[in-house]
Amino acid sequence: MEVDEVMCLPRLPRVAVCGGTHGNELSGVYLVREMLKVEKKVVEEEEEPVLVMIVLSNPRATQQCHRYVDTDLNRCFTHATLNGPMSDTDPYEIVRSQELNTLLGPKGSRQAVDLVCDLHNTTANMGMCLITYSDCDWICLHIFRHLQKEIPDIPMRFIHFDVSNKESYSLDSVGKHGFAMEIGPQPHGVVRSNIYTAMKDGVQHMLDWVRLFNSGTMFKGGFVDVFTMVKHIDYPRDSVTHNITAAIHPHLQDRDFCLLHPEDPLFQTFSGETLRYKGKEPLYPFFINECAYYEKGIALSLARKRRVMVPSIRVETEQEQQANDHEYSSEEEN
Amino acid sequence: MSRRNRKRRATGRRKKQEVAGRPAVNRNIQRLLQASECQAGLQRDKAMESVSFPPQSSIAICGGTHGNEMTGVYLVREMQKHKVDKIGSVSISTVLSNPRAVDVCRRYTETDLNRCFTDALLSSPITDSTPYEVRRAQELNAQLGPKGSEKAVDMLIDLHNTTANMGLCLIFYTADYLPLQIFKYIQNKMSSVPVRAMQLDIPLSDAYSLDSLGKHSFSIEVGPQPNGVLRADIFNIVKEAVDHTIAWLQEFNSGSTFEAGEVEAFTVVKSVDYPRDPVTGEISAAIHPQLQDNDFKLLKPGDPIFLSFTGETVKHEGEELYPLFVNECAYYEKKIAFHLAQKRTFKLPSIHMKKD
Numbered sequence: 001m002e003v004d005e006v007m008c009l010p011r012l013p014r015v016a017v018c019g020g021t022h023g024n025e026l027s028g029v030y031l032v033r034e035m036l037k038v039e040k041k042v043v044e045e046e047e048e049p050v051l052v053m054i055v056l057s058n059p060r061a062t063q064q065c066h067r068y069v070d071t072d073l074n075r076c077f078t079h080a081t082l083n084g085p086m087s088d089t090d091p092y093e094i095v096r097s098q099e100l101n102t103l104l105g106p107k108g109s110r111q112a113v114d115l116v117c118d119l120h121n122t123t124a125n126m127g128m129c130l131i132t133y134s135d136c137d138w139i140c141l142h143i144f145r146h147l148q149k150e151i152p153d154i155p156m157r158f159i160h161f162d163v164s165n166k167e168s169y170s171l172d173s174v175g176k177h178g179f180a181m182e183i184g185p186q187p188h189g190v191v192r193s194n195i196y197t198a199m200k201d202g203v204q205h206m207l208d209w210v211r212l213f214n215s216g217t218m219f220k221g222g223f224v225d226v227f228t229m230v231k232h233i234d235y236p237r238d239s240v241t242h243n244i245t246a247a248i249h250p251h252l253q254d255r256d257f258c259l260l261h262p263e264d265p266l267f268q269t270f271s272g273e274t275l276r277y278k279g280k281e282p283l284y285p286f287f288i289n290e291c292a293y294y295e296k297g298i299a300l301s302l303a304r305k306r307r308v309m310v311p312s313i314r315v316e317t318e319q320e321q322q323a324n325d326h327e328y329s330s331e332e333e334n
Numbered sequence: 335m336s337r338r339n340r341k342r343r344a345t346g347r348r349k350k351q352e353v354a355g356r357p358a359v360n361r362n363i364q365r366l367l368q369a370s371e372c373q374a375g376l377q378r379d380k381a382m383e384s385v386s387f388p389p390q391s392s393i394a395i396c397g398g399t400h401g402n403e404m405t406g407v408y409l410v411r412e413m414q415k416h417k418v419d420k421i422g423s424v425s426i427s428t429v430l431s432n433p434r435a436v437d438v439c440r441r442y443t444e445t446d447l448n449r450c451f452t453d454a455l456l457s458s459p460i461t462d463s464t465p466y467e468v469r470r471a472q473e474l475n476a477q478l479g480p481k482g483s484e485k486a487v488d489m490l491i492d493l494h495n496t497t498a499n500m501g502l503c504l505i506f507y508t509a510d511y512l513p514l515q516i517f518k519y520i521q522n523k524m525s526s527v528p529v530r531a532m533q534l535d536i537p538l539s540d541a542y543s544l545d546s547l548g549k550h551s552f553s554i555e556v557g558p559q560p561n562g563v564l565r566a567d568i569f570n571i572v573k574e575a576v577d578h579t580i581a582w583l584q585e586f587n588s589g590s591t592f593e594a595g596e597v598e599a600f601t602v603v604k605s606v607d608y609p610r611d612p613v614t615g616e617i618s619a620a621i622h623p624q625l626q627d628n629d630f631k632l633l634k635p636g637d638p639i640f641l642s643f644t645g646e647t648v649k650h651e652g653e654e655l656y657p658l659f660v661n662e663c664a665y666y667e668k669k670i671a672f673h674l675a676q677k678r679t680f681k682l683p684s685i686h687m688k689k690d
Contacts, residue, residue: 033616034643065666123560187497187560189663193620193641200643243411247566268566270412291562 006312007138008320011214012114012177016053016104017203019119021074021171022292023061024188027199028119032056035203050210053113057100057171060092065189067292068093074118074170081169082107097171105174108165115139116175117206119199122184123291125254127155128198131180133168135160135226139177141310142219146209147202154198157257159286159303160228181206185254188291213315221312227257227284227303234297236267236275245269248289248299256286260302267299383594385511386688389587390550393489394427394478395576399448399544400664401435402561405572406493421580423587427487431474431544434466439562441664442467448492451546453539456481471544479547482538489513490548491579493572496557497663498672499627501528502571505553506599507541509533509680512550514599515592518682520578527571530630531599532658532675558627561663591686600630600656600675607669609640609648618642621661621671629660633674640671 017035019028035054056062058073070091076082081094082101105112128151130144144158159182165173172178181202186195213219235244246267252260260266261282267275283302287293316324395413397406413428420426430436432447443466450456450471456479460469479486489512502524504517514531521529532555538546545551554575559568586592608617619640625633633639633650640648655674659665662672 030617030620030643123563185560187558187563187663189561189666190497190661191617191620192661193623193626196620196643197641244408244564247408247564247569250566250570253565253567270408270569272570289563289565291560294562 006218006314008316009139009313010114010321010324011315012050012139012210013214014051014053014113015115015117015207015210016055016113016175017117017119017207018055018057018171020059020062021057021118022067022072022120022188023058023063023069024065024067025119025121025186026065026189026191027121027183027186027196029056029062030191030196031119031199031203034200050207050214052207053104055100055103057118058093058096060096067188070094073097076169077101077107077171077173078169079107079166100171101174107174113175114177115210116172116178117203118170118172118178118180119203120180120182121186121188121195122182122287123187124184124256124286124288126182126184126256126286127157128202129157129159129180129182129286131159131161131172131182132178133161133163133165133173135162135228135308137177138310138313139213140179141224141308142213142313143179143206143209144224145222145310146219147205150205151198151201155257157286158224158226160226162228213313216315218312218314221310223307224310225305226308227286227305229301229303230283232298232301233266235294235299236269244294246273246275249274252285252300253289256288257284259283260285384591384684384686386686387512387550387586388488388688389423390488390512390583391423391587392425392427392487393491393580393583394429394487394548395491395493396429396431396544397493398433398436399431399492400441400446400494400561401432401437401443402439402441403493403495403559404562404564405495405556405559405569407436408564408569409493409572409576422584424580424583426580427478429474429478431492432467432470434470441561446664447471448543450542451475451481451544452542453481455542474544475547481547487548488550489583490545490551491576492543492545492551492553493576494553494555495559495561495568496555496659497560498629498659498661499558500555500629500658501530501557502575503530503532503555503658505532505534505545505555507534507536507538507546507551509599510550511682511685513552514597514680514682515685516552516579516582517599518595518597519582519592520575521597523578524571524574528630531597533599533601533678535601586685586687589687589689591684594684595682597680597682598677599680600658601678602658602673602675603655605670605673606639608666608671609642617666619646619648622647625657625660625672627660629658629672630656633657 019032032054060069071093073093076093076097101107132140148156172180183195183199186192236246238245246269249265249268251265259282260277263276265274266277284305285300285302288300397410410428410430434443445465445467447467450468456475506513517531545553556568556572559565609619611618619642622638622641624638632654634654637650638647639650657672658675660672
């Protein structure tokens with residue numbers, strides 16, 4: 001593709017903003033509650049209004065201020081789980097994921113919302129991150145570029161989990177496009193004003209971008225540094241009790257996205273011994289010491305960084321859209 | 335200090351505190367000493383030149399009183415793994431206070447264990463509907479107390495974490511010279527972290543926390559650390575503070591005299607809740623960025639304290655005070671955004687071990 005070619009993409013008429021997918025990640029909980037208080041009116045002057053759906057994803061967990069009630073909601077959106085048979089004894093979150101799939105999906109279908117923005121907090125020092133399953137979803141990548149430009153004083157990164165659509169498991173995979181907006185550090189069960197404000201600004205700029213896109217603005221392409229997850233590292237654990245036997249080393253703690261080299265300190269045992277990174281390749285650590293990941297066996301995740309060339313994009317015109325729809329229908333008939 | 339200056343300083347302090355409706359510090363210490371004389375059997379020299387205490391030979395180190403405050407959990411587990419039960423002249427019990435809460439990594443299962451040690455709750459009859467933590471408090475009282483009796487451990491150190499930026503903070507109930515001398519010792523030894531003392535002005539019968547079981551006790555509160563998370567730097571700070579405490583006890587038991595001096599401590603006078611929605615009861619503001627992480631920095635009238643979710647600033651009204659426990663996770667449900675404290679100076683006499 002030529003560097004000055006502009007890619008045309010379908011409009012995004014419906015956007016969902018979801019908070020409280022984990023009930024103790026409070027910036028999203030309070031932001032969604034605030035947004036629900038304000039009545040959404042379709043402004044007549046607006047040329048390309050966007051239908052914004054505001055969703056409190058896990059009300060029970062939010063009410064208890066726990067991550068989840070029975071099971072992690074944000075792992076319940078695989079096709080298998082969503083289409084599995086329902087029973088009375090299903091965990092609450094399985095039932096809820098199917099409700100959300102009906103509301104915002106169905107995942108993979110034409111009825112699904114165009115964009116899902118799922119709000120999260122982390123105890124790791126990650127600044128603001130957009131997390132997606134694709135490194136070539138130009139909508140998400142352009143939103144990222146827009147946020148970087150509009151909120152320059154917050155460190156911002158784009159994280160890619162290389163997981164197929166079939167295996168994708170999180171709420172943001174229900175929409176045609178989607179990403180998690182992850183902001184830290186913030187302890188679970190706590191709302192920090194600076195983190196709340198960053199999330200509020202992030203959501204506002206994201207919605208502004210969607211309106212601009214829908215109204216025909218051309219967004220110039222450029223480069224984005226994408227961090228693609230390679231592997232996780234667990235804590236050293238006691239073979240009998242399975243309790244951790246070391247903590248993230250002080251030299252690594254809070255240093256998300258600072259390149260980790262072979263032999264760099266990784267953990268410090270309770271008797272003060274340093275355990276070092278034994279990988280062969282320098283990689284970028286993130287989700288360092290995330291509270292919720294102790295039970296998932298993850299002390300930190302590691303990523304490779306690469307530069308992705310993002311093309312310029314604009315919204316399809318009506319004729320282009322009709323032509324595409326016709327083509328789609330023909331394919332379906334065949 | 336000359337007698338005239340001592341009197342001048344004492345008068346000044348008395349005037350300040352009488353304005354606030356509080357008894358003078360000297361009379362307060364006198365009253366407290368008389369109360370603790372029965373328990374500790376100490377001798378007091380009228381000029382307060384040196385005070386003696388019995389040997390401190392049995393101590394308890396408790397962690398996991400709140401099951402998601404991880405430093406204490408792991409430090410106690412580590413000591414138990416290495417079967418630490420005696421260091422020199424000091425025999426040590428290590429206790430995981432709330433094992434059920436630790437198992438599920440929650441603060442508590444039914445009710446806050448660290449509010450279950452009032453005289454009333456410790457003597458309340460146990461029925462089928464008694465919450466787990468009330469029962470556990472009575473077990474701990476039997477094991478480490480009974481509270482207020484001769485059999486109680488000499489010292490109980492309870493390990494806690496906070497999400498607030500409080501550095502290393504020792505928390506006492508009374509102006510007890512022994513823990514205050516330990517505080518002075520730790521403050522001199524540890525320069526990597528701010529070390530402060532907080533005092534709760536509550537009589538022993540109303541004292542509600544685990545550390546009230548011991549004859550001379552205090553809590554070690556270190557932050558900031560998120561609940562459920564273990565930070566190595568915080569672990570190292572708590573371990574060092576515990577090591578210094580044990581070293582001090584060794585020195586004390588071997589006959590050393592610890593010199594007189596002065597320490598500053600923060601006495602909580604009130605708490606401030608978050609602004610809340612009158613209908614839902616939900617908080618409608620967060621701690622203002624200018625207050626966030628500024629525990630122990632003097633708060634003046636007009637200083638911002640909250641920033642609402644819609645962007646309005648709420649300012650502090652009232653006297654100049656010191657904020658503590660700013661944005662502590664567990665206090666949202668207790669309706670506390672932060673405590674406010676006065677800073678007081680406590681004069682310490684020199685202390686030494688009483689020889690039989």
